[in-house]
Amino acid sequence: MREILSLALIGIGVFFMLVASIGILRMPDIFLRMSASSKASTLGVTSLLVATALHFGELGVTSRALATVIFMLLTAPVAAHILGRAAYFVNVPLWQRTWVDELRGERDTLYRTASISNQALAPADSYDFRGEGS
Amino acid sequence: MTWLQAVVSTVMLPLLMLAALLVFIRLLRGPSLPDRVLALDLLSTIGIGIIAVYVVVTGESAILDVATVLAIITFVGTIAFATHIERRV
Numbered sequence: 001m002r003e004i005l006s007l008a009l010i011g012i013g014v015f016f017m018l019v020a021s022i023g024i025l026r027m028p029d030i031f032l033r034m035s036a037s038s039k040a041s042t043l044g045v046t047s048l049l050v051a052t053a054l055h056f057g058e059l060g061v062t063s064r065a066l067a068t069v070i071f072m073l074l075t076a077p078v079a080a081h082i083l084g085r086a087a088y089f090v091n092v093p094l095w096q097r098t099w100v101d102e103l104r105g106e107r108d109t110l111y112r113t114a115s116i117s118n119q120a121l122a123p124a125d126s127y128d129f130r131g132e133g134s
Numbered sequence: 135m136t137w138l139q140a141v142v143s144t145v146m147l148p149l150l151m152l153a154a155l156l157v158f159i160r161l162l163r164g165p166s167l168p169d170r171v172l173a174l175d176l177l178s179t180i181g182i183g184i185i186a187v188y189v190v191v192t193g194e195s196a197i198l199d200v201a202t203v204l205a206i207i208t209f210v211g212t213i214a215f216a217t218h219i220e221r222r223v
Contacts, residue, residue: 003138010142010187014149017183021153024160024176030169033160037172041179048186052198055138061195068182068202075209079175082213086220087168 002054009051016044029095030087038080045072143191150187154180171215178208 023036046069053065094101154177161173185201 003136006190007138007141010146010190013183014146014153014187017150017153017180018156020176021156021180024173025156030166030172033169034172037176041176045179045183045186048183049201052186052189055190056195058195061189061198064195064198064202065186068198068205071202071205071209072179072182075205076179079209079212079216082216083168083171083175083219086216087166089220090168092166092168 002057006051006055009047009054013044013047013051016040016047020044029098030092031084032095034080034084038076042072042076045069139191139193142187146187147184147191150180150184154184167219168216171212171219174215175208175212178204182208 017040020037020040023040024033027033027036049065049069053062056062088103157173157177157180161170161177164170182201182204185197185204189195189197
């Protein structure tokens with residue numbers, strides 16, 4: 001019984017991992033890719049680690065798996081948020097059919113206000129962060 | 135080898151490898167640097183999942199420590215890359 005439950009959880013985890021990878025490959029825009037990958041991969045890795053904890057049923061394995069799960073649940077949204085913020089501020093192009101961009105026109109002032117101390121460090125654009133080629 | 139280990143090692147591990155391969159295509163194609171950082175993040179998350187499944191296959195629970203350390207290093211690496219992109223240093 002426990003093995004069946006463990007196998008089902010591993011199946012769910014692998015399914016969501018595949019969904020995340022297909023999403024990151026097929027979505028047209030970095031923000032949509034981020035939306036597809038961060039949530040699905042968090043759920044997938046949570047499911048896989050819970051399956052591992054269930055398969056062993058020991059205190060040491062369960063505590064380590066739960067620690068990893070809690071750490072992933074805490075850090076994955078933070079990492080996605082900071083990466084999306086950085087991508088927006090370096091003008092990574094949005095999808096052509098994006099309807100709502102509420103920061104349009106305020107991006108530069110926001111960037112300057114949010115990172116005044118960063119401006120002193122910023123050299124001339126020496127690298128193509130946007131991937132548009134040169 | 136029990137049936138669970140057989141199923142997991144013949145079906146689930148190759149599917150996770152397929153997921154890693156798809157993410158690797160995005161890592162190679164880009165087009166922008168944040169795309170690649172996101173692909174690296176997802177790749178190491180899939181690596182954590184592969185470690186968890188591999189622990190089930192082998193029964194060697196000490197490998198789970200590697201998953202914890204990989205999660206920590208992935209988080210710090212993503213934050214460092216994002217700071218690098220935003221500050222352009």
